[in-house]
Amino acid sequence: MPTLLHIDASPLAGASISRRLSHEFEESWKKANPEGVVVSRDLTISGLTAIDAAWIGAAYTPPASRTDEQRDRLALSHALIAELHQADEIVVGLPMHNFTIPANLRLWLDLVVRAGETFSYGENGPTGLLINKKATFVIAAGAVYGPGSAMESFNFVEPYLRTIFGFIGITDTRFHVADGVALLPAKNIDRDTFLNTHTEMIHASHSRPTTGVVA
Numbered sequence: 001m002p003t004l005l006h007i008d009a010s011p012l013a014g015a016s017i018s019r020r021l022s023h024e025f026e027e028s029w030k031k032a033n034p035e036g037v038v039v040s041r042d043l044t045i046s047g048l049t050a051i052d053a054a055w056i057g058a059a060y061t062p063p064a065s066r067t068d069e070q071r072d073r074l075a076l077s078h079a080l081i082a083e084l085h086q087a088d089e090i091v092v093g094l095p096m097h098n099f100t101i102p103a104n105l106r107l108w109l110d111l112v113v114r115a116g117e118t119f120s121y122g123e124n125g126p127t128g129l130l131i132n133k134k135a136t137f138v139i140a141a142g143a144v145y146g147p148g149s150a151m152e153s154f155n156f157v158e159p160y161l162r163t164i165f166g167f168i169g170i171t172d173t174r175f176h177v178a179d180g181v182a183l184l185p186a187k188n189i190d191r192d193t194f195l196n197t198h199t200e201m202i203h204a205s206h207s208r209p210t211t212g213v214v215a
Contacts, residue, residue, distance in 0.1 A: 002036040004029050005087035009043045009094040009105040010140070017140040017178055017191075021198055022093025025138060025176075028203045029089070039083055047076065048107040059114060077111040084112060089134045090170070092161075096141040100156040109164060118168040128169020135165050136174045138202070142182035176202060 006026050010016035026038060051059075058070035059077070066074075084090070094105055112118055119126050137158075145155035162173050178198045184191065 002033045002088045003086050004033070004036060004038045005041065005083050005090045006038055007041045007043060007090065007092045007105075007108070009092070009102045009108075011044055011102070011104075012095075016093075016095070017181060017195065018093040018095050018138055020195060021140070021176070021178060021202060022091055022138045024199045024202050025091045025093075025136060028205070029091070039086065041080070041083060043104040043108055046080075046104075046108075048104055048111065050107060051110050077114065078117075080108065080112050081114065081117050084118065084130055084133075084168075087133060089136070091136045091138060093138045094140075094157075096139060096145070096155075096157050099154045100160065113164065113168055126167065128167055128171075130169040133170050134172040134174070135170050136176065136205075137161055139175065139177045139179075140181055141177060141179040144180045144183070146177065146179065174205075176205075 004026065006022060008016075008019050008022055010018045012019070030036060030038065054070075055073050055077075058066060058073045061070055092105070094102055097103070115121060115126075118130055119128050121127075139157055141155075141157075143151050145151045145157075158175055158177075161175075165171075165173055176198070178194070180187075181194075184194055
């Protein structure tokens with residue numbers, strides 16, 4: 001049965017636009033995949049910490065040689081990686097912070113982008129190990145950063161996510177951007193109207209069910 005990994009990164013809880021829209025994505029996905037399984041991961045309550053020398057030492061110690069302490073240090077990383085391997089499809093809800101991804105999503109990436117686990121080195125360079133998966137990123141941004149906009153060159157979110165997910169093998173990536181949030185009052189657009197527009201677009205993207213692995 002198909003599995004969706006739902007990741008949220010916004011610290012704003014119920015006030016978050018990206019969380020509201022990623023939830024709508026999940027609901028739409030469940031309707032299209034009634035037999036599917038959803039695994040949820042809230043990065044604000046997952047105990048993520050920056051990697052340090054001890055963590056790096058543990059990660060690069062052969063598994064059979066790791067101490068109990070080293071295995072404990074890598075336990076969260078292995079759990080997060082297992083969720084990725086289990087998933088056929090991934091949705092990530094996130095805000096843009098200072099033109100890039102929020103810190104907790106970067107911490108999550110540091111824990112899951114690991115040699116021998118999500119990518120490997122070969123004669124032709126690194127190869128992603130997470131193949132036949134699809135990722136959708138639901139992004140909320142204060143200003144407008146789309147193609148042709150005055151702020152386009154400040155958008156480091158999409159190129160970075162496309163690159164890093166592609167590095168681990170997830171090349172089927174889609175982006176749904178709810179931008180211009182900070183501009184809504186000046187344009188006399190209320191929050192519900194704004195959200196409804198994006199909700200309709202998200203639900204329209206699930207016109208067909210997925211059965212098993214997503215190509």
